[in-house]
Amino acid sequence: MTEPGTAGAGQAAAEATPEVADAQQTEPPVVAAEDAAQPEEPAAGPAAGVAELPEAQPAAGQPVPEAVAVPVTEPTPVQPAEPAAPSENVTPVAVPEESAAGETGAEETAAGAPVPQALVAAPAEEAVPVPTAVEAEGAPQPHPLVVQDPQQAGPAEPAAEALPTAPLPQPSVHPEPQAHPDTVAQAAPEQAVQPLAPAGPQTLPAEQAPVPAPAEETTAHLGTAAAIAGAHPETPEQPAPADAAAADVAPAPQPEQPLGRFVPVDGQVPTTPHLAPTPPQPLVLPADRLQDLQGPQEQPEPVAATVPAPREGEPAVVPAAPDAEHPDVVQHADDLRTRAADQEESTADVAEAERSTGPAAPGYDDAEREAVLKVMRERRDIRNGFRGDPIPHEVLLRVLEAAHTAPSVGHSQPWDFVVIRSAETRRTMHELAMRQREAYAKSLPKGRAKQFKELKIEAILDTPVNIVVTADPTRGGRHTLGRHTQPQMAPYSSALAVENLWLAARAEGLGVGWVSFFDEREMVRSLGLPEHLEVVAYLCVGYVDEFPDEPELMQAGWSKRRPLSWVVHEETYGRRALPGEEPHDLLAETVAQIRPLDAKALGEAWERQKRMTKPAGALGMLEIISAQLSGLSRQCPPPIPEPAAVAIFAGDHGVHAQGVTPWPQEVTAQMVANFLGGGAVCNAFANQVGAEVCVVDVGVVADLPATPGLLPRKIRGGTSDMTTGPAMTREEAKAAIEVGIETARDLVAAGNKALLTGEMGIANTTASAALISVFTGADPAEVTGRGTGINDETLARKTDVVRRALEFHQPDPADPVGVLAAIGGFEHAAMVGLLLGGASLRTPVILDGVSAGAAALVARAIAPEVLAACIAGHRSAEPGHVAALNKLGLRPLVDLDLRLGEGTGALLALPLVQSTARAMHEVATFDSAGVTEK
Ligand SMILES: Cc1cc2nc3c(=O)[nH]c(=O)nc-3n(C[C@H](O)[C@H](O)[C@H](O)COP(=O)(O)O)c2cc1C
Structure with a gap:
């Protein structure tokens, strides 16, 4: 975003949906889930289904619960397992983060939607709240298990071996986000986190809004990690849910396909039988x-x-009468028919045929x-x-x-x-x-x-x-x-x-x-x-x-095949439906394909990390990210997220008229031109980290000339002023979300293995603050920031604008699309779509700053498991971003007081994410390297 530059980030982790079959957790002791969850407030609205650990966290310095509640497939016996984290220092600590915005998330937790925030014993010493659910292949039970840290829990040994023999009894179940508010937190890798937030809040400019104390930050980060750690390493292998597979673009082996027919695909590509x-x-x-042929349908041998x-x-070898059966085949001039028009046969019989009501011409046998x-x-x-x-x-x-x-x-x-x-x-x-x-x-x-x-x-x-x-x-x-x-x-x-x-x-x-x-x-x-x-x-x-069997480019990972269901529209563009199907709603279809992290792959990731030639937990937060990547991709080691593309969604804001920023609105279009010309910071960062920059006009006021690299997807030239009416219609908000989904589809099908959010829109931190206030429950004064660096007077006006807009609309967080329409921006909505689209394609999405944080809150309210795909790239200097990350339970990878937007913070985080995945591929294990373990 342009305006204020904000940035921030955090990352999601393993989820705790009821379906999560974490029963087989390696991590042993099971404690009352409630204990760990206690501090959490009931999740708000739809988001409740996801682990919302970050909220209701103890203030910095407060003791943190030590175990992690893991929703488990019910009867699944919890096997004594080997300590998840070999590190002896590991002290499982459930660390509910302190909400940066004070009571922020607390109040908004949806009534009646208690979100048990559990903590899962992780390989590290700290516990982390995990927002996402782990996809259990077995039938999930809404019974959270609290697992103590292995170190403390005592011998949890045989877990690994036992697991395979204790498969989850239930078949995998589709996450019912809202319905299953399980939260999983886990112990995070020991100490690894500290170094990640070197700057800490103290370094923020004096005028910046309050930032959580360092202690809190660490906690937050750990929380994230824990979530992933919560996934059960030892989860027995089980077949992935059929529909889950559909979420992948990559082709999956198809059981016998009917020959002679293209198989309609929905979210998945059929494998061509060889x-x-x-x-x-x-x-x-x-x-x-x-002459020997019997009838028209008989084809030549x-x-x-x-x-x-x-x-x-x-010429003798040429059919004597080529036009008799194959009139189009003419090999020599002699074969050309040269009769004049008046010599042509009568067309009467043709006309007769047209009137015929007899049987249609036969197809082939x-x-x-x-x-x-x-x-x-x-x-x-x-x-x-x-x-x-x-x-x-x-x-x-x-x-x-x-x-x-x-x-x-x-x-x-x-x-x-x-x-x-x-x-x-x-x-x-x-x-x-x-x-x-x-x-x-x-x-x-x-x-x-x-x-x-x-x-x-x-x-x-x-x-x-x-x-x-x-x-x-x-x-x-x-x-x-x-x-x-x-x-x-x-x-x-x-x-x-x-x-x-x-x-x-x-x-x-x-x-x-x-x-x-x-x-x-x-x-x-x-x-x-x-x-x-x-x-x-x-x-x-x-x-x-x-x-x-497959295109060579697909085999090389250069591209993926787009499913047929993405490209067939009924009557009007956008009404996607395969013949015989009802048109499906793109948003609903996308949400339905989002799955929690895969427990088995997550478990394998933890196991692998334990075997890698390094002290357990030594890669800190990065171990959590690599486990998340494994759970997301269902592969261990996970694919290295390269190539990557940053999608910069650009839009203007009617609320600009309220004087919330000194920057003129036309700067949005000018900066878009700068991105396309390669002259912006995001271009330099993207060049450095090898990412593609993709600019999407989703709502810029100015008409932008067609330029390579620009996706013209304008819904409208700028939103309306949210203080006097809804910023967008509901249809516009949905259309902008769809732009984001389609952008994710395009970029993933084009071979990108990581998506990064970026945005540009003068005045968009005002909309971001309003969204964050709604979804965190924080007062506008706590989440409205200085953006590009406004003075006190403008900040006061901007805060008042946010307050007035919220009073005017009374947005209901249980209706996320309605909230977006009332107070959001086109770029926020598109980012929501990018997150949902990325998650549905099991592709990691690295979040940039405050506007991405606001979008992630909306996306989570739509589909809690979206957090399985989210990684917080950085934490921006905007106070609202801290509140958003805390609410999301995401720990940012980079904390450098950036406040630029454009995807810059996400770009800086990209190499960290890629490095951790690469380590999973390339680091030797103790066994393979002959290194003695301690
Ligand atoms: C218009 C066109 C141009 C192409 N140019 C190239 C090319 O320059 N080099 C190449 O390796 N493949 C080229 N291809 C092949 C495509 O990469 C290939 O068709 C695509 O990857 C799908 O694989 P398939 O044809 O095996 O199904 C081209 C294909 C088309 C249709």
């Missing part, structure tokens, strides 16, 4: 063979041998249809594993014939195919492509460039045949039907020819790799093509060792 190659299908049949070779002087669909499923872009075997002429001819039967605008058939075999020409083309490859690599963020270096993007020299497919935009004269209005239809038509070629090649067992790393004009010159031609494709063709 089938034997389809035998070549005839494209043209000699007339005599045609494989006829590789019946297809004529492309040699001059052999099952085997034929399957063959067609199979070739589409199994077509691949190939760059690796080409063989040098020559391609027989008749094979290449069939492939080119297929290309030549493509549809085209106005039947203009604008394509030409230049078949290149010469090694010299291919070398020239290879050099051209290499130059462009380098230029592209230089343009990439470091995180991407690393990945790109490993990719093979062409096989020009590895293939015996290269084919250049061109489009002639002038072919057919100026009146080509359909091209008048849309001239791009010419190259589109040629692209369809490419697809036909690609499919036919696959059927022949030929691999095709499309290379688009060319400067087109340079290529036209090098190949000596007529200047008026456009080059549509450069294809490398040859026999291959194998056809991969």
